[in-house]
Amino acid sequence: MTMNPSDPANFSRRAFLKGASVAAVGSRVGTEFSKGAELDKSSSILDKGSHPITLQVNGSKRELKIETRSTLLDALRDSLDLTGSKKVCDRGACGACTVLLDGEPVNSCMTLAFDAVDAEITTIEGLARGDELHPMQQAFVEEDALQCGFCTPGMVMSAVACSKRHGGSPSMDQIKNDMSGNICRCGTYPRVFKAIQAAGKEGGR
Amino acid sequence: MHSFELFLPDNIKDASLRGGPNAVFKAAGTDLLDRLKERIENPETLINLLEFKKDLAGINPQAGGFDIGSLTSIHDIASSASLAGPEWRALKQAAETTATPQIRNRGTLGGNLLQKTRCWYLRSEAFKCLHGGRGPSCLAVDGENRYHSVMGTLDCMRVHPSNLAPALYVLGAELSTQSGEESNRFPIAELYPELPLASEAEHTLSDNEILTHIHIPAAVTGTSTAYVESREKLSFDWATTAAAVLLVMKGKAILSGRICLGAVAPNPIPCDQAAEMLAGQDASMELFGKVAAAAYAKAVPLAQNEYKIELGKAVLRDALAQASGLR
Secondary structure, eight states: OOOOTTSGGGOOHHHHHHHSSOEESGGGTTTTSGGGOOOOTTOEEEOSSEEEEEEEETTEEEEEEEETTOBHHHIIIIISOOTTSOOSSSSSSSOTTEEEETTEEEEGGGSBGGGGTTSEEEOGGGTSBTTBOOHHHHHHHHTTOOSSOSSHHHHHHHHHHHHHHTTTOOOHHHHHHHTTTOOOTTOOHHHHHHHHHHHGGGGGO | OOOOEEEEOSSHHHHHHHOSTTEEEESSOHHHHHHHHTTSOOOSEEEEGGGGHHHHOOEEEETTEEEEETTOBHHHHHTOSTTOSGGGHHHHHHHHTSSOHHHHHHOBHHHHHHOOOOOTTTSOTTSOOTTTTSSSSOTTTTSSOTTSOSSOOSSOOOOOOOSHHHHHHHTTOEEEEEETTEEEEEEGGGGSOSSOOTTSOSSOOOTTEEEEEEEEOOOOTTEEEEEEEEOSSSSSOOOSEEEEEEEEEETTEEEEEEEEEESSSSSOEEOHHHHHTTTTEEOOHHHHHHHHHHHTTTOOOOTTOTHHHHHHHHHHHHHHHHHHTOO
């Protein structure tokens, strides 16, 4: 099957992965599968090697080659040089790697890159417009909502999602709930909360 | 983590047939990636169930209750308007307290039920853990055991980590699975081994069996449920003790009740005898104190976790108070 991955009509996850180096499973029937079962030929296997995929990151299609075990965080940082998302705990416990997947905050360290193929991915690099900071980033600057700054990219991504979810005016309880997956060792939480309130409706842009 | 091949099934039957001793089913992968990164599991193949997200995610009203797809996110349960009534409250409360917003957005109901214990001896390949197949005996018996079982007299002191499971127990949930072309439906209690020995897997599904749906039956009039858990952190933590309760009320009178404890034993622990004490009584904190004492009557602490017994009783009293409207 040949296809052009840049054609949106072709950009389905299954179709694209099949277009990439995928082995059909038909040849494995009767050798590896238990119970002598017949498998549909439309299922497919990606072997342990590297495979080309396309991710939709910050509004553009990025082609990269990754192993099946690559997390989304490693793909962003190591293959696409988007090092804004931070690798801290690598276990989904700290939130420094938070990115938006179709607008919802997730831990990119606990998500396989292959599982993000169909999603719109937004990283901290995707917020500013040229030299103009995103209103949430600007609010973080103005409220001095960071000390060492290492948790800040993840904080900002969760903050944008929080602001958007609550129409720009989240209550303090909603802020605390929505930010509870982001840990700051400097303890700048009160200023982060203030920044989210100060960003207002634009904070969820 | 080690390399693995990724199987992208076209249909559930294919996914099921690809299962086997060297393959693992993956939903969101939140708990699985943790285990792979720690190298306590090194499967040859991951079978990606997320291919079925469209078919197996969603909360569908069904005969007064619900059919919930196993790939429904924890967030979707926590924020579901369909589950807003007091009869479903335990499920929503359990979902709301799970992990973090990021993990709730991605983690699934099926994954929550099938995640592995958080026991630190199991979770680190450095330890010769009996349950992990790496050693001759349970290291928690004489080791660091402040989060471990207070009900265990077996050979493994792990506790069950799911907070949604106790809520589903009291709601009388049933599960549907698929193996090849065969479907199965059974009560949630049968998802967990009858005798949770170290040698037993933490669930009873076969290598080819995929959890597809969770069925919640209709609630009788006057039903009210609640879920309460204790933990050390307000976010991204597992429970130290947990209690889900269901009460059928008529005014102040309790017609019947169900109780299930979490995080205190290798399985969720239904407490039928303690729950029977509720039937025909008026709700009161005095009654709930007696019921909580009965629920923990057979508890046996390890060296560091005696606190869990008193804490667990308080958590159960609190859940009963919430469900009955006393609090």
